[in-house]
Amino acid sequence: MHQRLFFAALLSGMMAVPSAQAQDENAPVYRFKTLADLTATSVKDQCRTGTCWSFSTTSFLESEAARLSGQVVDLSEMASVRYTYPLKADMYLRHHGLHQFGPGSLCHDVLNAAAGYGLVPEFAFTGLDAGESQFNHGEFDAVLAAAVKAMSEQKVLSDDWRDAVDGICDAYLGKLPSSFQFEGKTYTPESFRDHLGINPSSYVSLTSFTHHAFGETFVLEVPDNFSRGQYLNLPIEDMTRVVRNALMNGYTVAWDADVSEKGFSFRHGMALMPAEGEASKLWEEVVEEEKVSQASRQEGFENHTTTDDHLMHIVGLAQDQNGDEYFVIKNSWGQGNDYGGRQYISMAYFKAKTIAVTLHQDAMKGGKKR
Numbered sequence: 594m595h596q597r598l599f600f601a602a603l604l605s606g607m608m609a610v611p612s613a614q615a616q617d618e619n620a621p622v623y624r625f626k627t628l629a630d631l632t633a634t635s636v637k638d639q640c641r642t643g644t645c646w647s648f649s650t651t652s653f654l655e656s657e658a659a660r661l662s663g664q665v666v667d668l669s670e671m672a673s674v675r676y677t678y679p680l681k682a683d684m685y686l687r688h689h690g691l692h693q694f695g696p697g698s699l700c701h702d703v704l705n706a707a708a709g710y711g712l713v714p715e716f717a718f719t720g721l722d723a724g725e726s727q728f729n730h731g732e733f734d735a736v737l738a739a740a741v742k743a744m745s746e747q748k749v750l751s752d753d754w755r756d757a758v759d760g761i762c763d764a765y766l767g768k769l770p771s772s773f774q775f776e777g778k779t780y781t782p783e784s785f786r787d788h789l790g791i792n793p794s795s796y797v798s799l800t801s802f803t804h805h806a807f808g809e810t811f812v813l814e815v816p817d818n819f820s821r822g823q824y825l826n827l828p829i830e831d832m833t834r835v836v837r838n839a840l841m842n843g844y845t846v847a848w849d850a851d852v853s854e855k856g857f858s859f860r861h862g863m864a865l866m867p868a869e870g871e872a873s874k875l876w877e878e879v880v881e882e883e884k885v886s887q888a889s890r891q892e893g894f895e896n897h898t899t900t901d902d903h904l905m906h907i908v909g910l911a912q913d914q915n916g917d918e919y920f921v922i923k924n925s926w927g928q929g930n931d932y933g934g935r936q937y938i939s940m941a942y943f944k945a946k947t948i949a950v951t952l953h954q955d956a957m958k959g960g961k962k963r
Contacts, residue, residue: 622878623863625919625937629840629910632659634667636934638927640728643696646817647673648925649904650703650951653847654712654791656908657953660843661790669713671720671728672782673706675766680705682741682758684819690745696734697817700847700904700951701798705820708793710769711782717773720766733765797957800824800949801832803891813949815901829887829944836920836943837910839956846907847951848922851899856942859924862932866941879915882941890945901948911937 634655639648647670659665677698685694720728740761744754772781780788798813805811810823827835836846856865861876871880883889893899909921919937928934 622876623937624914625911626913627909627911628918630921631840631843631845631908632656632665633845633906633908633923634665636923636928637670637925638727639670639925642728642730643734644670644674644728644730645904645925646698646700647671647677647703649906649923650700650847652906652923652925653700653845653951654703654707656845656906657791658789660845662788664789666789667715669715669718669720671766672710672713672718672769673703674720675718675762675769676706676710677702678737678762679755679758681819682737682754685741686745686750686754690742693816693819694738694741695817696730697901698819699798699815699817699822699849699901700949701796701822702820704793704796704951707786707791711784712786712789712791713770713773713782714775714785717770717775718767730765733761736765737761795954796951797954798822798824798949798951799827799832799835801827801829801887801890801947802894803887804895815948817901824949829885829890829947832947832950833940833944835957836907836950836952837918839952840907840910840920842956844953844956846956848905848907848920849901849948849950850903850905850943851893851901851946851948852903853900854942854946857946859926859936860930862930862936863919864936864938864942864946866939866945879913882939883945885941885944890947893945899946899948905936907938907950908935913937 634652637648637652639645651668651670651673655666655668681694681698685692737758740757744750770782772779775785800813805826807826807828810825812818812821813824839846854866855872856867856875858864858876865875865880866883866885867875868881868883874880890899905925906923907920908923911919911921913919917939919939920943922936922938924934924936926934
């Protein structure tokens with residue numbers, strides 16, 4: 594994804610966003626009561642990378658593993674990145690360089706990596722050199738992009754290009770492990786995935802746009818969908834209801850959204866969709882929000898004011914002092930806000946700016962978690 598490069602204590606009881614006004618720092622603007630707070634690992638920082646898709650979906654699979662197996666495990670985000678980049682290069686070269694190539698991907702690419710390679714704990718594959726503690730993919734992304742571009746310009750593509758791409762990925766991220774020790778047992782990535790109860794084919798992705806028929810699946814037309822993932826199309830009110838019911842039944846949800854709006858503030862730990870004339874009141878008082886319709890969200894997608902910016906992980910549900918509900922997300926920009934890296938997303942913002950969500954198929958049926 595192309596966006597800014599940036600578990601906290603569990604959210605419970607009443608929590609407040611402090612006023613932006615220095616003269617009364619203790620006066621709350623929004624106060625929240627927790628309705629659902631699901632198991633999740635600590636908030637991570639993707640740092641200077643475009644890999645929110647892996648951080649968010651890996652966090653989602655960590656919560657899924659906890660739900661399915663009872664084990665809370667910190668999984669490697671970079672294992673899915675390392676697995677996926679050669680696939681992106683393959684697609685780019687099959688299109689003779691006339692295809693998206695970059696660090697961005699989507700939720701299903703982590704599921705594809707889990708299916709094709711497996712899952713490993715963070716300690717088994719960090720993607721960092723010895724002594725490093727923060728991710729910085731600037732040079733890696735530039736070198737890999739230049740290499741595949743040069744390959745695409747050759748009259749005859751050599752048989753060595755895969756080795757070259759693997760060599761670059763190994764140099765910057767490392768070689769993927771074929772086995773590792775975990776709690777005194779030896780696992781392969783595949784057997785560890787199965788040990789955690791993760792079946793990649795059990796997950797579905799949903800979207801909501803009117804240029805395709807509702808109830809049908811289609812390849813979502815966003816640049817980072819290089820692997821041509823399929824999405825089930827639902828009306829936005831139905832999709833919102835599915836996500837809310839999933840959370841209340843114990844299922845977390847991966848979320849792909851536009852975060853370029855003024856109302857999306859990591860610092861304030863919220864995302865709001867202020868109505869016309871309300872934006873100047875943001876963070877100083879409760880604002881009236883837009884009345885979002887299917888038509889208005891479609892307009893945003895069509896005119897590119899709603900774009901595929903960033904992927905996050907929905908881990909809870911809350912209610913403010915006026916009875917309005919919010920999804921609680923775990924971001925991947927570190928823990929530097931009042932909620933340890935989490936944010937409250939209003940229903941108006943969710944309905945207006947959601948690109949897609951991914952969740953376990955059983956959550957669609959309204960069943961309780963296992």
